[in-house]
Amino acid sequence: MADEKRLMKGNEAIAEAAIRAGCKAYFGYPITPQNELTAYMAKNMLDKKRIFIQAESEVAAINMVYGAAATGARTMTSSSSPGMSLKQEGISYACGADLPCVLVNVARSGPGLGGISPGQGDYFQSTRGGGHGDYYHIVLAPKSVQEAADLTYEAFDLADKWRMPAMILADGLIGQMMEGVVLPSARDPASLPKKAWAAGHRAGTSREANHITSCWLVPEELEQNNIKRYRRYDEVKRAEVRFEEVNTEKAELIFVAYGTSSRVCLGAVEMAKKLGIELGLFRPISLWPFPDKRLAELAAKGKKFLTVEMSMGQMVEDVRLAVNGKAEVLFYGRCGGVIPSEEEVLAEARRILGK
Amino acid sequence: MELIYGHPKSLKPIQTKYCPGCGHGVIHRLICEVIDELGVQDRSVIMNPVGCSIWADLYFDFDSVQVPHGRTPAGATAVKRMLPDHMVICYQGDGDLAAIGTAEIIHAANRGEKFTGIFVNNAIYGMTGGQMAPTTLVGQKATTAPYGRDPIEAGMGYPIRVCELLATLGGTKYLARGSVDSPANIRKTRQYIKKAFEAQLRGEGFGMVEILSPCPTNWQMKPGEAVDWVKSDMIPFYPLGEIKNSLEEAAK
């Protein structure tokens, strides 16, 4: 039976969804605006006799995740921007060792210590493999508390399916706001995928020793390994692209926005409609893999794009790459923790259209 | 709790953002009094930590440098090496010093860096809203220790006595623990700070003064109760006094 609709903070909904997805071990370090997530995990993971550790730092937390993932357990860490920077080293290692895990970034505004208000300035870091070496990992961007729960739940499956970290890129608004949410039902632990590659439980099997490592000292071997991983990335790009479209067929100008800023743009689309102006919204849900094919199709139809971000302009580069000169791509951004208003975004669209 | 007459020159005459009954403000004042007494305001640099005292640069009327959370001693190391004739103060909370920055403090102390640590131990993460700190007492509740700190069953470890830990390191010269729970203890804490600062001016290091400090907000107590709790619960576990003094002066 489906759960009743509950009123929850985004941070708590993410935590509860992770528990229901079968997260066996959570590691975190306090940082605003995701503290409710860690506190929820402290209470509920301990109650369920699962592993919760408040690590001494984010560097330690991500390495604990690495360890737990190496044993085949579903595992997660969460943080906010400055903490995600510290985790990048561990994320690179997890990608290099093909370890599934879930990473949650309830992003704030930067750079540096920046502010604790919502931001989208971590797009590059998240989608470009923020650490060293050649790698990517899945990045999903929820727009609501419901989607934060759903995508977190799904992220565990995607991570296992593709043997790579899957990141939830939310922001302080999504983490802190409360909305109604129907939570996915708890996974039966017996239904979780078996991981023959994992370390441990060799006794009684006849398998060779499993080695979890990202270290390949023979250049040709490392190269082959990377190439193999990139083939997997190609498959991910074919299979896991997710996006949402609103009124893109009729629209002359299409907003491209994810997460919080996409909700602002949706408001502008609705306000425009009342004025007799047709605007559209294209919302990438998977930021990696990026929905570039569909954007290219829309570009070929002669649409104009206005990318709206809570940053100085990061995803706009992916939009330009996707459109590849076939359409005009404009940008409107606020940063520093400022959330643009529906009114100002609408005004920018009208200025561009001269309407 | 005010014991000194005038407002210290190096402390700006503005109201702080700290909660009523918070220890940070008193500690700021002590630092500034000693700085003024030693006449080094114009060659002092404070390392601003990431914690409730993140806005320390608003209050201290001398230069400040802010580094990432926990890296405070690493930053202080470089500042002091570049400015050896300056008074470099490394101000840290318990989360900053004894969790995320454990490596940095141990190695700065072990190298015998010649700055002075001011370690504000309030047994909690103040700024982020009351999570468990490395110094949280056994049984003490925190948002991430909802049933109280449980060292064994929940594997939360034991509170760390930082002075005692650092005392084993060859690089440390002066380690003292004070408290701001009473006028008498505030006076003693001031003496420790003065001794540590003077040692720094003579080029002796590493020195650190740990200060037990109330956080009524996150302990969920009234200011008066918080001061009592420092006395009844913190001091018995974190004994006050000079934990290590191998300054040249002491040898004489």
Place this chain on the structure above:
Amino acid sequence: MTEKTFMAGFGGQGVISLGMLWVYCAMKEGLEVTFFPFYGAEKRGGIARASVIVSDREIASPLVTSPDSCIVMNMDSLPICEEVAKQGGVMIINSSLVKNGTMRADVKAIEVACNDIAEKIGDPKIANMVMMGALSKVTGAVTLGKLEAVLKTFFPESKHKFIPLNMAAIEAGRAAV
């Protein structure tokens, strides 16, 4: 129907629980809801503000920038609300603490002496509930028909004895407008 409300007061006045209960009830009445409390590094006894939206459709931006209704719980919040209030919108003012009313002539100002009414009922802490009763009556957006049940899950068992008092405050708030 979409009702966007901006709520403002100081920490301890129950602005946050007011917003949460408002959307909780709305959700139980079948509406879509968002509640976004402003969070700051200076949460200590300072300002409490929230963006609150209830609607019968999907909600776009959770940030209320042009509120249909404003709730002004204390004096400091008045200029903040005056700055954002929508032309023709309503502003419900806690006249126990805000003495001079609003300068905005283009909004419908409604004064409710929340603290005085709450005190008369027996507990100054339920001024927020008086305000919620008024908000329900004025906007009609949320009937609060399910409030009693909601309060039972909102409060721990030990506080259930205060529910009648809260319900009385709602009624008094309704009656005051």
